Amino acid sequence: GAGVSQSPSNKVTEKGKDVELRCDPISGHTALYWYRQSLGQGLEFLIYFQGNSAPDKSGLPSDRFSAERTGGSVSTLTIQRTQQEDSAVYLCASSFGQGALEQYFGPGTRLTVT
Amino acid sequence: AQSVTQLGSHVSVSEGALVLLRCNYSSSVPPYLFWYVQYPNQGLQLLLKYTSAATLVKGINGFEAEFKKSETSFHLTKPSAHMSDAAEYFCAVRKNSGGYQKVTFGIGTKLQVIP
Numbered sequence: 001g002a003g004v005s006q007s008p009s010n011k012v013t014e015k016g017k018d019v020e021l022r023c024d025p026i027s028g029h030t031a032l033y034w035y036r037q038s039l040g041q042g043l044e045f046l047i048y049f050q051g052n053s054a055p056d057k058s059g060l061p062s063d064r065f066s067a068e069r070t071g072g073s074v075s076t077l078t079i080q081r082t083q084q085e086d087s088a089v090y091l092c093a094s095s096f097g098q099g100a101l102e103q104y105f106g107p108g109t110r111l112t113v114t
Numbered sequence: 115a116q117s118v119t120q121l122g123s124h125v126s127v128s129e130g131a132l133v134l135l136r137c138n139y140s141s142s143v144p145p146y147l148f149w150y151v152q153y154p155n156q157g158l159q160l161l162l163k164y165t166s167a168a169t170l171v172k173g174i175n176g177f178e179a180e181f182k183k184s185e186t187s188f189h190l191t192k193p194s195a196h197m198s199d200a201a202e203y204f205c206a207v208r209k210n211s212g213g214y215q216k217v218t219f220g221i222g223t224k225l226q227v228i229p
Binding site: 004031033035040041042043048054088091093098101102103105106108 | 123146150156159160163165173204210220
């Protein structure tokens with residue numbers, strides 16, 4: 001594909017419901033990142049996948065958040081029992097290997113929890 | 115801990131005026147430093163990066179940044195602002211942490227260009 005794609009672009013959900021956010025990285029990129037962008041908070045690192053290595057989950061804010069990456073390509077970020085403070089833009093990025101300097105970002109998913 | 119500090123969450127300049135967006139970093143080792151730009155409703159796009167090859171780094175759209183070790187700074191500049199430069203700009207630093215290449219972003223600076 002031409003770039004990193006994310007779906008859905010917008011998601012409105014009720015408090016307490018589970019949501020799944022999807023990221024399709026650039027073909028051939030082995031590294032994949034998830035970030036959360038909240039108003040006035042900049043980008044908050046959530047999780048990082050690199051090839052078949054164990055992911056770096058150190059940024060996940062609570063056990064309600066989880067992510068998986070199937071077949072080294074598509075990734076899904078799942079938020080269980082959503083809370084209003086989970087409202088944010090969730091950005092996915094990929095790069096060509098761990099040593100690559102540039103991350104390519106998707107357009108993000110805007111999550112609103114009502 | 116490695117981090118970046120962006121001074122000024124909002125900056126306004128007149129069209130044609132100098133753009134200066136400030137970024138200071140803290141790092142115990144020579145860092146990799148980046149500036150990203152985010153246009154409304156889009157993801158981030160790399161403007162430029164510092165990899166220790168040269169202290170003055172030129173990026174896209176006429177932007178450049180200078181790495182100053184003595185000041186631990188990596189400020190972003192453009193001689194003449196254009197209306198299309200209105201966006202949010204993020205400074206970032208990368209280091210190797212526990213075998214992972216972790217990137218830490220600043221809180222961002224929103225640039226407003228006044229006609």
